[in-house]
Amino acid sequence: MSRIDAHGHVFARATSDFPREVNAGTPADREETVEKLLSYMSASQIDQAMLVQIGGTSLEHHAYLRHCLKTYPDRFLGIGLIPESAYAHPQSHMDQLADGTGIVGFRLGMVGGPQDPFEPVDVRTFSTFPIWKHAAEKDYVLWLYVRATDAHQIAWLVDAFPQVRVVINHLGVCPGEGKGRTDEWGRPQIDTPSYNPGFHTTHRLSTYENVTMHLSGHYAFSKEDYPYPDLAGWHKHL
Amino acid sequence: MSSASGIPDSDWKQWEEQGYLVFAEAIRGEELARLQRAFDYWSAAGKQDWLKGVARGEWSATYYDIPDVLTKDEVFIDILDRPRYYDYIKAFAGADAIHIGAQVRTAPLWPISYTAWHPDVPPHHPLHIKVQVYVNDVEPGGGEFAFVPGSHRPGAGPYPRVRDLAAMPGHKRFPGKAGTAIMFNTYGWHVAMDNHTQTPRKSIILTYERRTPEKVDPARYASIFASLNTPDRRRLFGLD
Numbered sequence: 001m002s003r004i005d006a007h008g009h010v011f012a013r014a015t016s017d018f019p020r021e022v023n024a025g026t027p028a029d030r031e032e033t034v035e036k037l038l039s040y041m042s043a044s045q046i047d048q049a050m051l052v053q054i055g056g057t058s059l060e061h062h063a064y065l066r067h068c069l070k071t072y073p074d075r076f077l078g079i080g081l082i083p084e085s086a087y088a089h090p091q092s093h094m095d096q097l098a099d100g101t102g103i104v105g106f107r108l109g110m111v112g113g114p115q116d117p118f119e120p121v122d123v124r125t126f127s128t129f130p131i132w133k134h135a136a137e138k139d140y141v142l143w144l145y146v147r148a149t150d151a152h153q154i155a156w157l158v159d160a161f162p163q164v165r166v167v168i169n170h171l172g173v174c175p176g177e178g179k180g181r182t183d184e185w186g187r188p189q190i191d192t193p194s195y196n197p198g199f200h201t202t203h204r205l206s207t208y209e210n211v212t213m214h215l216s217g218h219y220a221f222s223k224e225d226y227p228y229p230d231l232a233g234w235h236k237h238l
Numbered sequence: 239m240s241s242a243s244g245i246p247d248s249d250w251k252q253w254e255e256q257g258y259l260v261f262a263e264a265i266r267g268e269e270l271a272r273l274q275r276a277f278d279y280w281s282a283a284g285k286q287d288w289l290k291g292v293a294r295g296e297w298s299a300t301y302y303d304i305p306d307v308l309t310k311d312e313v314f315i316d317i318l319d320r321p322r323y324y325d326y327i328k329a330f331a332g333a334d335a336i337h338i339g340a341q342v343r344t345a346p347l348w349p350i351s352y353t354a355w356h357p358d359v360p361p362h363h364p365l366h367i368k369v370q371v372y373v374n375d376v377e378p379g380g381g382e383f384a385f386v387p388g389s390h391r392p393g394a395g396p397y398p399r400v401r402d403l404a405a406m407p408g409h410k411r412f413p414g415k416a417g418t419a420i421m422f423n424t425y426g427w428h429v430a431m432d433n434h435t436q437t438p439r440k441s442i443i444l445t446y447e448r449r450t451p452e453k454v455d456p457a458r459y460a461s462i463f464a465s466l467n468t469p470d471r472r473r474l475f476g477l478d
Contacts (some may be wrong), residue, residue, distance in 0.1 A: 006369075084442070115289065115292075115293070116289060117292075117299045117300065117302075118285075118346050118438065121347075147293075148292060148293055148294065148295035149292060149299075151298075151299060152292075152298075152299035152300050152346075152348065154349055155348060155349045156348075156349060158349075159349040159350075173295075174295060175295060176293065176294040176295020176296060177293050177294050177329055178294060179295050190295075191295075192295060193295075197292075197295060197296070197297055197298040197299075198298075199298070200298040200300045200301060200352045200353060201298055201300055201352075203300060203348075204300070204351070204353070204354065206354075206401065207350045207401050207402070209401070235425075
């Protein structure tokens with residue numbers, strides 16, 4: 001059986017061939033290449049991996065991801081991003097990125113429905129509804145790492161689109177406002193209560209057969225070193 | 239027939255064997271109306287803070303508990319020792335049963351329930367009893383409480399982790415009118431069923447436990463000392 005790393009990021013130096021956005025953690029001259037990832041995969045006996053786009057949402061920003069998928073088609077599949085400006089009409093963007101490239105789905109950071117759970121719900125008004133609809137039509141995977149305020153909205157769309165395969169990222173944690181920072185290595189750190197609100201939102205999505213969840217991101221949520229014993233309760237809850 | 243505690247033998251038997259009891263109209267009339275008014279008032283008063291807490295990732299959006307509820311309105315204290323069910327708490331957990339918490343909870347409409355089947359505590363935990371009081375009418379399919387009778391007993395189970403809550407073998411559902419109270423042993427497997435109605439479920443979950451020294455913390459209730467004015471209440475909150 002193949003061993004697959006379900007979620008990783010790679011990026012090249014920012015060049016005209018591989019344009020990307022930069023930030024403090026990913027300055028223009030930094031690179032974390034797919035070849036470096038392959039060396040780690042080899043050392044850990046990992047056969048394949050999912051590569052998740054970072055560095056921008058435009059078609060051009062996906063150049064390095066597409067390069068990786070083209071160079072190593074038997075080792076990787078990809079997850080792309082969609083600019084928020086395209087949410088209302090995402091079909092062209094999604095199809096161009098997924099057209100024989102190895103990109104099989106798209107990551108969303110929001111759902112776009114009512115933040116008040118007591119408001120009436122019509123999923124057609126959710127800002128990401130066109131994305132879900134097109135994913136259902138084209139069998140694209142949706143990769144979700146959404147804001148805390150959106151967590152309860154996911155179920156409505158999962159319920160509406162049972163044919164869409166959904167991957168909840170990073171233990172089902174949905175980061176809260178003002179709860180994110182980076183550690184000394186530039187990795188995300190997310191303050192999350194030990195009684196994880198996800199127990200009653202994202203984890204409940206296990207009801208649906210088309211939803212899976214990553215056992216990942218522990219370093220970002222744990223207050224302790226590997227093997228992150230403070231998260232044992234979360235695992236037990238699963 | 240009844241035992242020295244005044245609890246009918248049939249109720250003792252059901253509690254021991256099934257792990258639950260239902261008290262219809264446990265709260266009624268003006269007291270129920272008062273409870274409903276306080277529930278709605280304080281739910282509205284705290285809602286914006288709750289939404290901010292949800293956005294901060296501190297609270298779940300799939301249920302909403304009024305915070306610090308015992309300080310909000312006397313009625314939330316009054317219902318803790320209603321004789322209709324509190325006499326049973328004393329009989330089952332001993333006269334020194336203590337109050338653990340009161341969750342004054344609204345569950346918004348959602349495609350699925352906010353919780354899965356679960357016991358609250360393991361059987362080696364001191365006896366832990368909850369009383370769920372419906373504040374509005376809870377219809378079948380309206381997020382009603384459900385329990386697996388007998389699942390509290392030593393050696394019961396194992397119970398499957400079912401995707402569909404309705405697939406739990408042997409479960410019993412408890413729709414009921416406002417004011418209905420359902421008492422259950424939390425060693426047993428229980429859940430809030432999916433709500434397919436158009437009405438969010440409003441309920442209050444009162445938690446009691448057989449007293450152990452580590453759970454006695456009267457300082458926690460300093461703000462409501464004036465209301466703890468009966469022997470029962472003083473014991474319930476660990477003041478005596």
